[in-house]
Amino acid sequence: MHSAQAWQPVVERMKQRMQMMSGRNMMGMMPDIKAPMDSELKVLIAYLKKYAQKPIDRSQYEDLNSTTGRSFDAVCSQCHALPDPKQHTVEEWPAVVQRMVKNMRLMGKSVPDEETIETILGFLQKHAK
Ligand code: HEC
Numbered sequence: 704m705h706s707a708q709a710w711q712p713v714v715e716r717m718k719q720r721m722q723m724m725s726g727r728n729m730m731g732m733m734p735d736i737k738a739p740m741d742s743e744l745k746v747l748i749a750y751l752k753k754y755a756q757k758p759i760d761r762s763q764y765e766d767l768n769s770t771t772g773r774s775f776d777a778v779c780s781q782c783h784a785l786p787d788p789k790q791h792t793v794e795e796w797p798a799v800v801q802r803m804v805k806n807m808r809l810m811g812k813s814v815p816d817e818e819t820i821e822t823i824l825g826f827l828q829k830h831a832k
Pocket residue numbers: 704755756778779780781782783786790799800802803806807808810812823827
């Protein structure tokens with residue numbers, strides 16, 4: 704969900720939490736947290752960066768100002784940066800968008816109607832990789 708740049712501080716914060724909680728299982732009330740080693744964290748950060756969200760470069764997409772572009776912007780920037788359509792192919796986008804609809808339900812966001820979803824998918828596929 705985060706951009707490559709944003710992952711580093713998130714992992715740092717989680718590392719501190721894990722270190723704080725490791726080795727104190729509070730008389731069985733808390734799971735015993737094992738803080739990862741620095742070598743493991745490096746692998747994790749590399750993975751997160753590789754699959755990170757790629758934010759759109761707005762200057763490259765004049766049609767963000769169209770009706771379709773505006774609904775894409777409104778719907779797909781609620782939880783993370785507005786995604787770069789170039790990060791997926793025409794074939795990949797439908798499954799990603801369907802997963803996002805599930806994320807919207809899970810995270811208690813309103814789900815746009817089928818027609819709006821189709822228009823947004825069209826925008827993504829028009830500019831796909
Ligand atoms: C309710 C919050 C929410 C909304 C709204 C949302 N997303 Fe996401 N998105 C997530 C979460 C959570 C993740 C990370 C987990 C995952 O990939 O499912 C994510 C990850 C992504 C990724 C990176 C992972 C991948 O498969 O490439 C892309 C691209 C993406 N979203 C595109 C979109 C698009 C396009 C829309 C609009 C149709 C959208 N998102 C709307 C929550 C959301």
